[in-house]
Amino acid sequence: MKSKISKFFALYIKILMVTALVFLTTDAMQMIPLKNEYVTALSLLIQKLLFIIIPLLFWIIVDKKNWRIGIVQSKKCLSFLKGTGVGIVCIIIPIAISLFFVENSITSSGISLSVLLTLSICFVTALSEEVMFRGYIQELVKNSYHANAAILFSAIFFVAMHSFNADMNIFSYLEILAGGIFLGLIKEITNGLWTGIGFHFAWNFVQEGVFGFPLSEVAEKSILTVKYIKNNVLLGSPFGPESSVVTLIILIVGAIVLIKRKRNIMPF
Numbered sequence: 001m002k003s004k005i006s007k008f009f010a011l012y013i014k015i016l017m018v019t020a021l022v023f024l025t026t027d028a029m030q031m032i033p034l035k036n037e038y039v040t041a042l043s044l045l046i047q048k049l050l051f052i053i054i055p056l057l058f059w060i061i062v063d064k065k066n067w068r069i070g071i072v073q074s075k076k077c078l079s080f081l082k083g084t085g086v087g088i089v090c091i092i093i094p095i096a097i098s099l100f101f102v103e104n105s106i107t108s109s110g111i112s113l114s115v116l117l118t119l120s121i122c123f124v125t126a127l128s129e130e131v132m133f134r135g136y137i138q139e140l141v142k143n144s145y146h147a148n149a150a151i152l153f154s155a156i157f158f159v160a161m162h163s164f165n166a167d168m169n170i171f172s173y174l175e176i177l178a179g180g181i182f183l184g185l186i187k188e189i190t191n192g193l194w195t196g197i198g199f200h201f202a203w204n205f206v207q208e209g210v211f212g213f214p215l216s217e218v219a220e221k222s223i224l225t226v227k228y229i230k231n232n233v234l235l236g237s238p239f240g241p242e243s244s245v246v247t248l249i250i251l252i253v254g255a256i257v258l259i260k261r262k263r264n265i266m267p268f
Helices: 002-029 037-062 076-101 113-142 147-162 170-190 194-210 245-261
Strands: 105-108 224-227
Touching (some): 002 037, 002 147, 037 113, 076 194, 076 245, 113 147, 113 170, 147 170, 170 245
Antiparallel strands (some): 105 224
16 A cells, blocks of 8 residues: 555656746746747747657656656547547637627637637647647656546646636636646557547637637737627636637537547546
């Protein structure tokens, strides 16, 4: 019993060390003066890359490559496109429902260099967070415990990372937890990161780059601007579509479908 507790404690400390290093270095990056939107975007991209570099260094130096991260994957482009398609459908549904049932004003800014910067940031964000949470944390835990525990553990850390976002509420936390489990199941089923990266990228870019819902502290440019309804639990609170009950249901249903597809993964 003591050895099991010691093993879990050592695992937990290692994950805390990785996450602490990531956040300390990203906080240090925020001290750089941001003179314009392009410097801001570059700084944000570098911060996101730290979510890749630091876990990979731990994986190579400390963990001695004891498992596959999942970046190297056959048919990665096809997997990415599949994930992107599913992500677009899943996030468009709650947004379309909100726009249909509630009167919202929409203005168009068109495609610009700033929108392309947003696209780049959304891609690097998806890549970095999937490497960090599904490639490193999930596989680290799975290497010592069952896949179920690994998926849930990485999802909890995924929620913890997003807990500093503004306007979070109970539905936001539940949605991010469901999203973390959904992405963890994708990683377990495909044995690679690229389907999850595609889903994560599409999920973020449709919200932030297309419709202009803020997903980070930095105001990114978008193709459209939607004056979205506030404080509506069904359609989304000030946090945006990600705190919508509709979105939560979609992710839960998606997770159930994936669990049924992978018979050896049982509900938590």
